Amino acid sequence: MSKQTVLTGITTTGTPHLGNYVGAIRPAIAASQADDVNSFYFLADYHALVKNQDPARLKQSSLEVAATWLALGLDTSRSVFYRQSDIPEILELNWIISSVTAKGLMNRAHAYKAVVAENEAAGNRDPDKGVTMALFSYPVLMTADILMFSANKVPVGRDQIQHVEMARDIAQRFNHIYGDTFVLPEAVVDDKTAALTGLDGRKMSKSYNNTIPLFLPSSKLRKLIMKIKTNSLEPGEPKDPDDCVLFDMYKAVAGAEDAAVFREKLLDGLGWGDVKQELFEHLDNHLQDARREYDKLIADPGYVESVLQTGAGKARESSAKLILKVRSAIGIGALT
Numbered sequence: 001m002s003k004q005t006v007l008t009g010i011t012t013t014g015t016p017h018l019g020n021y022v023g024a025i026r027p028a029i030a031a032s033q034a035d036d037v038n039s040f041y042f043l044a045d046y047h048a049l050v051k052n053q054d055p056a057r058l059k060q061s062s063l064e065v066a067a068t069w070l071a072l073g074l075d076t077s078r079s080v081f082y083r084q085s086d087i088p089e090i091l092e093l094n095w096i097i098s099s100v101t102a103k104g105l106m107n108r109a110h111a112y113k114a115v116v117a118e119n120e121a122a123g124n125r126d127p128d129k130g131v132t133m134a135l136f137s138y139p140v141l142m143t144a145d146i147l148m149f150s151a152n153k154v155p156v157g158r159d160q161i162q163h164v165e166m167a168r169d170i171a172q173r174f175n176h177i178y179g180d181t182f183v184l185p186e187a188v189v190d191d192k193t194a195a196l197t198g199l200d201g202r203k204m205s206k207s208y209n210n211t212i213p214l215f216l217p218s219s220k221l222r223k224l225i226m227k228i229k230t231n232s233l234e235p236g237e238p239k240d241p242d243d244c245v246l247f248d249m250y251k252a253v254a255g256a257e258d259a260a261v262f263r264e265k266l267l268d269g270l271g272w273g274d275v276k277q278e279l280f281e282h283l284d285n286h287l288q289d290a291r292r293e294y295d296k297l298i299a300d301p302g303y304v305e306s307v308l309q310t311g312a313g314k315a316r317e318s319s320a321k322l323i324l325k326v327r328s329a330i331g332i333g334a335l336t
């Protein structure tokens, strides 16, 4: 069987946090080490533009996201690691597939629907208040990302499954009109990697501003962990490890043995202050080497840029070929 192609994008809207690490980055890096896959990972900076219109922040986030993946050991000799905006064929494909995408399909996209629902709930006369064309057609750009590299599998969080299904629909529609051109992609959702809870008890997410940035300096990491909300059980009273954000975080990074020991300590009534201290020490230790590497990379954007340029070169070997095939299929290009 030929190799499967796995592809996923990371929006460059913020600073990578512990939830991103556990839920997306770590599994993706592990998957890229398999011999039977070709993997593509990219910074979705044009997607970030939908929400992030602060140029300095956008650029900084691109550096931070790239440095994070590299610091955590993404092997760029085995995978293609690039920036979306370095691949002009993606935007070209975006337009081409827009012409076979029903507006009605985009009306059903949940991110768009959520904004409309909010507007309606707030009694706004315009249900599309605050909706840009980019927000509306976000799934089309995502489709272009995916189809461009003939991805078979697209690892995503639950909230993105619908978008991958749309990519599949659009690919099918195109193939139906113009002949077999695109591979039909499939979303892959990892059930084992439960979303982490954030500092305030809600899902850890940059939109809730409740994250633990992955590579904070030790002292800041400790401060944030000390701020996590707990219940009022006293030292000596047993704590339920199965209903404990601190234990969830511990378990997400620790090995099974360490986790089992920590579980016992909770059941034995370790005080919350000590629980937090142990969690901090474990995390700090776990992240230490990668953090050192991250700090080096952040201080050397020229190097990170060169890695991305090499990735773009590799990516464009595929995208240049595919776009020619697409142009020829649709009747755009030279007359002779």
Ligand code: TRP
Pocket (backbone or CB within 6 Å): 007, 008, 009, 010, 011, 044, 047, 141, 142, 145, 146, 154, 155, 156, 160
């Ligand atoms: N929309 C995705 C997210 O918010 C990021 C993304 C952009 C992506 N293009 C992609 C994911 C293509 C997978 C494939 O997480």
